[in-house]
Amino acid sequence: MANPPLDDYIAAAAAxxxxxxxxxxxxxxxxNLDVSLRLANLVADFPLPDAxxxxxxxxx
Amino acid sequence: MSHDFTWSTGSEIAQAVGSGATTALAVxxxxxxxxxxxxxxxxxxxTVTAERARAKAKTVDASPDKAKLPLAGVPFAVKNLxxxxxxxxxxxxxxxxxxxxxxRDAELIARMEKAGAVLVGALNMGEYAYDFTGENVHDGPxxxxxxxxxxxxxxxxxxxxxxxxxxxxxxxxxxxxxSIRVPSSLCGIFGLKPTYGRLTRARSFPFVASLDHLGxxxxxxxxxxxxxxxxxxxDADDAGCADRQQESTAPFLGSGLDGLRIAxxxxxxxxxxxxxxxxxxxxxxxxxxAREIEIPEAARARAAAYVITTTEGAALHLxxxxxxxxxxxxxxxxxxxxxxxxPSTLVVKAQIFRRWYREQVLALFKDCDVILAxxxxxxxxxIGQQTFTLDGVELPVRANLGIYTQPxxxxxxxxxxxxxxxxxxxIGLQIIAAPWREDLALRVAYALEQMxxxxxxxxxx
Numbered sequence: 001m002a003n004p005p006l007d008d009y010i011a012a013a014a015a016x017x018x019x020x021x022x023x024x025x026x027x028x029x030x031x032n033l034d035v036s037l038r039l040a041n042l043v044a045d046f047p048l049p050d051a052x053x054x055x056x057x058x059x060x
Numbered sequence: 061m062s063h064d065f066t067w068s069t070g071s072e073i074a075q076a077v078g079s080g081a082t083t084a085l086a087v088x089x090x091x092x093x094x095x096x097x098x099x100x101x102x103x104x105x106x107t108v109t110a111e112r113a114r115a116k117a118k119t120v121d122a123s124p125d126k127a128k129l130p131l132a133g134v135p136f137a138v139k140n141l142x143x144x145x146x147x148x149x150x151x152x153x154x155x156x157x158x159x160x161x162x163x164r165d166a167e168l169i170a171r172m173e174k175a176g177a178v179l180v181g182a183l184n185m186g187e188y189a190y191d192f193t194g195e196n197v198h199d200g201p202x203x204x205x206x207x208x209x210x211x212x213x214x215x216x217x218x219x220x221x222x223x224x225x226x227x228x229x230x231x232x233x234x235x236x237x238x239s240i241r242v243p244s245s246l247c248g249i250f251g252l253k254p255t256y257g258r259l260t261r262a263r264s265f266p267f268v269a270s271l272d273h274l275g276x277x278x279x280x281x282x283x284x285x286x287x288x289x290x291x292x293x294x295d296a297d298d299a300g301c302a303d304r305q306q307e308s309t310a311p312f313l314g315s316g317l318d319g320l321r322i323a324x325x326x327x328x329x330x331x332x333x334x335x336x337x338x339x340x341x342x343x344x345x346x347x348x349x350a351r352e353i354e355i356p357e358a359a360r361a362r363a364a365a366y367v368i369t370t371t372e373g374a375a376l377h378l379x380x381x382x383x384x385x386x387x388x389x390x391x392x393x394x395x396x397x398x399x400x401x402x403p404s405t406l407v408v409k410a411q412i413f414r415r416w417y418r419e420q421v422l423a424l425f426k427d428c429d430v431i432l433a434x435x436x437x438x439x440x441x442x443i444g445q446q447t448f449t450l451d452g453v454e455l456p457v458r459a460n461l462g463i464y465t466q467p468x469x470x471x472x473x474x475x476x477x478x479x480x481x482x483x484x485x486x487i488g489l490q491i492i493a494a495p496w497r498e499d500l501a502l503r504v505a506y507a508l509e510q511m512x513x514x515x516x517x518x519x520x521x
Binding site: 009010011014017018019020021025028029030032033035036037039040042043044046048052053054055056060 | 416
């Protein structure tokens with residue numbers, strides 16, 4: 001999956017999360033988010049069955 | 061100084077103190093002198109606890125049981141994310157300097173001191189442990205004892221520099237994605253990242269709760285085993301610490317290689333490796349007659365570890381990012397802000413993959429006891445170096461020095477990092493075992509050390 005355009009997303013996410021984001025920081029945040037999303041999608045694209053459990057298992 | 065202890069092992073020091081050949085106070089004074097002489101260039105220590113160390117050394121000397129203490133009078137230091145009573149736990153940050161002093165030592169410090177070891181200070185590290193370089197914008201970079209212009213590796217940079225530079229024989233650090241194994245490799249020393257949950261993290265500053273490990277650095281395998289053995293055991297103060305009793309390893313180091321099935325990781329673990337890393341790996345693999353295997357989907361495992369790290373790390377620091385963003389190291393801040401923005405759906409996917417991957421790798425251990433792999437793709441880069449080229453692709457150094465360590469800590473496997481004394485710079489290998497089999501990794505490391513295939517080279521300082 002190709003990454004979506006990130007500039008609008010970063011601005012919206014920063015506002016939604018109440019994170020200060022100076023204009024000078026945006027290129028670096030964008031570069032980092034781009035890498036994170038690329039790696040996350042590499043993992044998400046790996047087919048696993050619906051029954052596959054996440055690693056952390058809650059025990060009451 | 062009556063004796064030069066700068067290249068003595070902890071085991072030799074404990075024997076000398078226990079037998080009365082020297083005193084813990086003399087060893088401590090010698091260590092403090094060497095720290096005073098070498099730290100201005102290595103920048104390994106951020107705090108030296110001289111008075112505390114002298115007081116502790118005197119109690120060791122006065123102890124009627126000192127001959128029974130496995131670490132009698134052995135100086136050690138800790139990455140500055142361990143709580144040390146009376147000083148703030150800075151974790152490499154500017155922000156934490158304003159926090160109150162720790163009220164009590166980290167549990168692992170208490171266990172080391174109970175065994176007779178003497179804490180001499182706290183060590184430089186990459187900010188909040190989100191680092192593979194050993195550089196720190198607040199405290200300056202820790203410097204590699206084999207070449208002061210080069211990185212120690214991180215994030216436990218001071219731990220690597222102080223042991224590799226002969227300031228102390230043993231240091232403690234943390235490893236979330238490689239922060240014990242990377243500095244061990246770049247500084248030419250031994251390091252142990254135990255099984256996830258083996259050593260308590262109580263009263264240390266966290267980074268990624270589901271990936272954080274603590275462990276020792278040393279210049280000999282025996283010192284790793286001695287310190288590891290005294291630090292084991294359950295602890296209700298760490299929710300991730302396993303309910304397992306101590307399983308001693310030091311008495312069994314010399315059991316040899318007979319019966320052990322040794323493999324070497326191919327595929328992903330050769331891609332991007334420099335000629336130095338492959339020379340070191342192939343030499344040791346040949347000495348051990350290792351057969352090549354493939355760890356499946358290691359690239360995805362590294363990717364998933366990256367995602368879990370950046371998001372859990374962001375969650376830990378969210379309030380600080382909101383209120384004090386300008387006080388972070390900019391490189392750390394921008395990675396954490398980006399981490400806060402990764403959708404949770406993708407994080408859950410990474411956690412689902414994590415369980416699948418764990419099952420695949422554990423299945424490999426049905427046919428082998430340990431797996432060899434490189435610890436880092438290259439020898440120590442130059443301080444300030446931003447990028448390097450791996451497999452023809454230019455990549456950021458900071459995020460990519462741990463490409464071979466991340467797929468292993470991702471599922472909590474125990475690893476001993478061993479140094480191959482290449483010239484001019486050493487490089488490390490990982491000896492990876494199944495969960496709770498630190499004993500096997502240590503046994504293989506010890507056999508390699510006895511063969512002369514791995515050793516901590518002494519720098520010219």
